[in-house]
Amino acid sequence: MQDLINGAIKFMQEDFKEHKELFASLKNKQSPHTLFIGCSDSRVIPNLITNTGPGDLFVIRNVANIIPPYHIGSDYLATTSAIEYAVNALKVKNIVVCGHSNCGGCNALYAEEKELESAPNFKKWLSILDSIKKSVLLFAKEDLAMRSWLTEKLNLLNSLQNLLTYPGIKEALEEGKMEIHAWYYIIETGEIYECDIKTQNFSLIQNRREQ
Numbered sequence: 176m177q178d179l180i181n182g183a184i185k186f187m188q189e190d191f192k193e194h195k196e197l198f199a200s201l202k203n204k205q206s207p208h209t210l211f212i213g214c215s216d217s218r219v220i221p222n223l224i225t226n227t228g229p230g231d232l233f234v235i236r237n238v239a240n241i242i243p244p245y246h247i248g249s250d251y252l253a254t255t256s257a258i259e260y261a262v263n264a265l266k267v268k269n270i271v272v273c274g275h276s277n278c279g280g281c282n283a284l285y286a287e288e289k290e291l292e293s294a295p296n297f298k299k300w301l302s303i304l305d306s307i308k309k310s311v312l313l314f315a316k317e318d319l320a321m322r323s324w325l326t327e328k329l330n331l332l333n334s335l336q337n338l339l340t341y342p343g344i345k346e347a348l349e350e351g352k353m354e355i356h357a358w359y360y361i362i363e364t365g366e367i368y369e370c371d372i373k374t375q376n377f378s379l380i381q382n383r384r385e386q
Contacts (some may be wrong), residue, residue: 197229207233209269210261212254212334214240218362219275233261239280240273242334243303245341255341262343268353270338274331275360281326284308307333331357332375 191198211221211232221227221234235257243255261267274281283291284301285308291298307329315321335357339345347353357370359377368377 194229201230205230205233205265207231207261207265207267209233209271210235210258210265210267211271211273212236212240212242212258213273214238214275214278214280216275216278216280219273219360221273224273224360224365224367225271233257233265233267235261238297238300239278239284239304239330240275240334241280241300241303241330242272242337244337258338258341262341262347270344270353270355271358272331272334272338272356273358273360274327276327276362277323278327281330282323284326285322304330304333328359328370328377331359331370335370335372 207230209225209227209232211225212235213219213221215236215238221232221236225232235254237254241254242258243252245255246252261270280301281304283297284304304326307326311322311325311329315325335355338355339348344353344355348355355372357372358380359368359370360366361368367380369380370377
């Protein structure tokens with residue numbers, strides 16, 4: 176904990192002063208250009224991997240960067256409500272869904288029942304990916320590396336499909352008012368792959384930009 180305290184002191188005494196004017200401009204409002212939906216994994220830092228600063232990204236993080244289908248419920252829907260807010264109140268121009276390699280949440284989808292007994296809400300959350308689990312096990316039941324790779328990629332594609340069920344998003348895409356991107360971040364190499372939504376193929380992001 177002391178490391179966190181020391182970091183907070185350094186921010187107040189040094190880092191904040193360096194960007195004092197920027198923070199002053201953000202005092203009363205925010206107008207982020209991008210909604211970034213990523214995993215809660217501590218190794219995935221949205222502003223670091225996108226080289227962005229305060230005010231640029233509206234960030235949603237949850238286990239396994241899952242986007243559930245849109246619905247109005249009586250429960251507390253954190254991810255759904257945050258997407259609603261970003262699209263309808265903040266009017267973001269871009270949505271990036273970012274998955275990553277060696278995702279613990281995706282791997283937990285294949286855990287034994289007893290392993291998740293102490294985390295019933297986590298188990299319920301992962302059930303959104305049950306159809307992906309069934310598909311992956313048909314192709315990679317024993318190959319654990321392939322199982323993880325397929326799950327992480329299919330999770331991204333599934334999230335893109337679910338995004339289109341949210342009010343206003345499909346219309347904004349068709350009218351050219353918004354862009355949606357799916358990224359796959361490899362932690363150990365720093366490489367980011369982007370999905371071509373039409374072909375569902377992934378290629379290095381710099382190659383996509385140069386096309």
